[in-house]
Amino acid sequence: MINKNIKKVAVLGSGVMGSRIACHFANIGVQVLLLDIVPKELTVEEQAKGITEQDQSFKNRIVNQSLGTTIRTNPSPVFSKQSLKNITTGNFDDNMKDIAAVDWIIEAVVERLDIKKQVFDQVEQHRQQGTLITSNTSGIPIHLMAEGRSDDFKRHFCGTHFFNPPRYLKLLEIIPTSYTDKAIVDFLMHYGDLFLGKTTVHCKDTPAFIGNRIGVYSMLVVAHLLEQLDLTIEEVDKFTGPAMGHPKSATFRTSDVVGLDTMVNVAKGLYEQVPNDEARELFKLPNYINKLVENKWLGEKTKQGFYKKVKDEKGHSEILVLDLPSMRYRKQQKVKSTTLEETKSIDNLTERMKVYAHGKDKAATLFRAMHYPLFEYISKRVPEITDDFFRIDDAMRAGFGWELGPFQIWDALGVQETIEKMKTEEKRLPGQSGEVASWVSEMLAAGHTSFYKIEDGKRKYYDITSKSYKDIPGTASFIVLDDIRATHTLWKNDGVSIIDLGDGVINAEMHTKMNTIDAAVIEGINKAIDLAEQQYKALIIGNDGPNFSAGANLGMIFTMAVEEKYDELNHAVKLFQDTSMRIRYARIPVVVAPFNLTLGGGCEFSMHADFVQLHAETYMGLVEFGVGVIPGGGGTKEFTQRASDAYREDQIVQNVLKERFLTIGQAKVSTSAVEAFELGYMQKGKYAITMNRSRLLADAKRKALALADAGYTPPSPRKDITVLGKQGLGIVYVGANSMKSGNYISAYDQELSEKLGWVMCGGDVSAPTKVSEAYLLQLERQTFVSLVSQKKTLERIQHMLTTGKPLRN
Template structure:
């Protein structure tokens, strides 16, 4: 049957339920969010004369839960306007409305008896063929299906989102023996393309895949702390970004998740996985049990492995827990020769080899945690999954690891690491020093790695056939790492241009934070030259953590300090000219941004023929923070867009004001949707890709669509209406009143006036139509004048040294 998910019911509005509801609203689905009816009135409700039959009371729990979710930061929803897609209700009055839903997701408390009661109601009201799934993280899925109708069982499985559902990519699907294969296929497709998730098919085993391996890994570290005499801050320093793990590392992550949650999963694994050879790892060290007893559970109880306090001067300080005395102390600085050695190694795979080869405590911990992990994950195949790559997918998508355990093993060398596992002395409970037989079979079959890229497609070692096979779906993706070596067209120190096939090339930045300096500008112009000469079109994107943090302000600072204004003028002009080439080249240019897209990265996006952006794109013109205005065409572009929005009989200053404030307040979008709302994207000239892995393929497809439709080079604009003094008066009055109210500094006022001067077209006596080049020249002049200001240089220096803006 063809399925179309138009409306979803989410049963249970707690932390997970309310946020799952928000994410479905994000993708345009109508949501019915239900929860229980309160049994008692609150004093405030009694004082208003309400009763238990009042709708406001009956829906209090669900409404409060949704309200709490919407107030969290980061937000679970792309845009406040999307909240209207969520309708709230309760199990008693509104359960019958699930008859209009295409998918019912149960997210109630983790008790089988309660879940079964909820499913009794679902069975009564759902229409045949409706999907029913449970978001449980621990209860066996097959137990929930017992006693249900054949249609219920065929359409039922587990769908486990990780928290927070908007941001964590892992989406585990856990079918039962009765689940229709077509249901699994549909959910896999929907999770990938619509929800933007990494979909991992799991067996119905304790904690499924993500938590089984993730909790094992975290608990292994709690045992190694004692074995290796490590402190809390040492573990978090060693197991953070240097190792390819999130900044929160191990113990900070435990504080965020909640120690009680970690303990509950550990106890469940200890009880429900009796044949797990490493189950001793799930038996908690004494200090963990004592912390739980003391209710030191992390952020929810204001203390865990870390505790925030005020010092004698009233400043906030974060203390760490001494695991021997169980008292809090000042954090100690952690130094490591191994970590220092890893810093210059950007390639995560090469960094793993450097990390493993160290001789200090950090390297000892690396080996002591990874060797038993490799043994453990090899033994989980085929218990929790038939295909080992799903374990790597789960750890990357659910726990934020850059590499999954098998990928790390590949980086270290499979064959040589097996010998080290056999001789490792710091063993964990259940570790025997021997990996699963299938790994030895793999090596015997002549396959030296778990993964292998063949013709640009990532393959994995297939245990059944003892040969490599493409990872399902990999052929639909374009991964620069997999094609760069063989298909590089041109490169310099900051850019690589790669042939994507079908007449499309990609220009990729690879500077620090993908900042834009002379090498990137050169590379972009070279890419446009090549595309105009030999190809159908150009994509601009990369596979870094962020699309671009903007212009290289270190370069700007150096030229400004040395008062080399001719050189600075030339650099800014080159930046502007590059933005204009992106817009006015003879071939279609699609920019595909994601994550941080600031300053120049935003300006290049604003000048593209089309922007194919990831849903999680944080876009903004933030130049005010370093004391200047957007100088790469951003100020000009907002003047142009304001001009296009002016309507007859409209107070045009209001339109200008909105555009002005977006730059003046350095507004950064919290999603791709909000980027459009802030005016960084134009209607009909952008599309959102939910799954980051599909972004480059989608961008390439758009280039081909534009080229095949008969792309025509646009003409530069000469009809931009600027308001001159009519608009400047509003800008100056507004800046003066903000300064008088002490909302901005004198320098902020000066920057505001410079921006207004550009956006209004300078000192013109009446509204006038001007060209883009006219505005670019004004923009560049204002930018250079601000770079000559001492306070601007102070702001740039502060950003370079402290990493945050200075208000002076």
């Protein structure tokens, strides 16, 4: 692999993909030059302002407007507004010469070969030898773009297909040509994984590569089955959603989000480009899809597709669904399924697949009807689109959000058992014969019963060439708890498993629903600290679930409050606080590894750790105000302490307190790991960001060992925290009253604000005073318990439990 340091990237083309790719490189600190064409003529507005065709504002209008549109999209393509400082815009006429100073050129212009070749002609005039050059394309053969180029260009040229949006979708397909230097391919695979946070998938230069070839096939299978099985749109989306391990948008809502025209274009392209594909006829679109395209009902971009958002007679938003027989929109009907009901109590997705496979209702019938042709199809795409079947699983998980790839699902159902059922399936789609590829039969005949197996805590795949199991390339740096849990678990209760990660490091893995923190979790975290202090070097708190933690178990708090068990509630909050403080003062280093939702108590645990190794996509916040309480697991104390540490003689200290106060009072949640620092949840020098979620636990382990090996000494409990007393409380009261008078907050929000201010200002003290952590924790706990006894807080908690949304009462 070549040793390259990517400091500057040029992105040619500022459309939807170009601008978003530029933003993602800017997120990781790379300097980006974003270029596009010069407009053909001045607009009326430009003429009115006296702008000429020589002005940069005219020449860069297209690129600046495109980037501006991208920046305003939600969710944001950048981790922080600060990332935008890394992007410089320009145009092809004036700035193409500047690509001579970059390390990597990414072409992302319109999907037309002739235009791409024109751009490459310009690139060849200015590009320095040895500079990486890649094309972001979803459909044009990569080898056609390399034709006629210089030898150095060809050696350093490759396809890099980012999935949209690049910040959030993990798939990055790497598509070399026969000319591409292998060292370049290895570099791109590694760089995409480590620095861009991607699942990098090596693809052959075949139509639609891997992700779209299999993903669009699987969506079209369902599209054809819709009519064959007499299903409705909402039934299909209910059956093929989260219960099946697919995204919440399932099948048809995903089509609306992506744009029906996008799927249609890929399908039509495949029909034209794969004349020898046995399932080619399946890429012909069902009539109802053609009707939608004719009507220009393309999904969210046209405000209607399979679904349409409208206002009802009361002005409330409502999402209607398309009734295919009439081609009219109607109210959605409630979908019932015995199979789905049975899957609700099964957390393990592999076991859930078996329920689907053996069910008798519509959901189960669709499951089998969509997976049997898919299994047959993917088996026959090896070695056409890839030599290694596991890359198909990688592409479907990273590009389409499946929790299990198709070969993993096949394994879950039993490979041989499923093949027997596939042979007897009566209703078949175009290209479906019930026969799988010969390599699968040969694998089974040799006594290998599954595509994957776990050996010595590592997941291995069946290698077709050697007819043996091998380590999956690139995974040596990953720690996958699913693979080691069975053999490395030291202790377990209903809330936590303590798992030995080797080298003297153990991990406390939460596994409650949404990883909410209850009595079992508190017991498990404390047990893990006990074990680590007695026998190990360090402790990590992390897991492989969908979210790190949604915070405290509200149901438990609500039950205690309703039953007026205030002594028990006080004790429970004290245990929570004590656990946060044990994380802070344990005799061994404690590293927390948060990702995705890290709310309330999950945030408080992170704030008390020696170090936080967090994933780039971490949505962290103290959100307790939304349910009518203040942070009670040490969060209020911690923000008071951090405000105190930031006070300086040359500043108005009340403003520092106000900033911390508002972060809690407005329940601010970070939209990235970078913003978690900007909001004050993370502290400089005490956190690091991992781009690739698959590397998070391994990175946390390395940091934990580094702290331990450096001769870790726990900090001393704090007794020097400055609180402002009535001086600060006056500011809080005036601010809360002003917000209430302006109707920005309710009367109860005002009361909550005053209670929070009372704790953060030190309670009943008249002047700035130094207090201890223990003192602040007692104030925090007393206030928390007193608020939970209030009717309006109970109303807020109940509303959150029943609707999942905050109530402003």
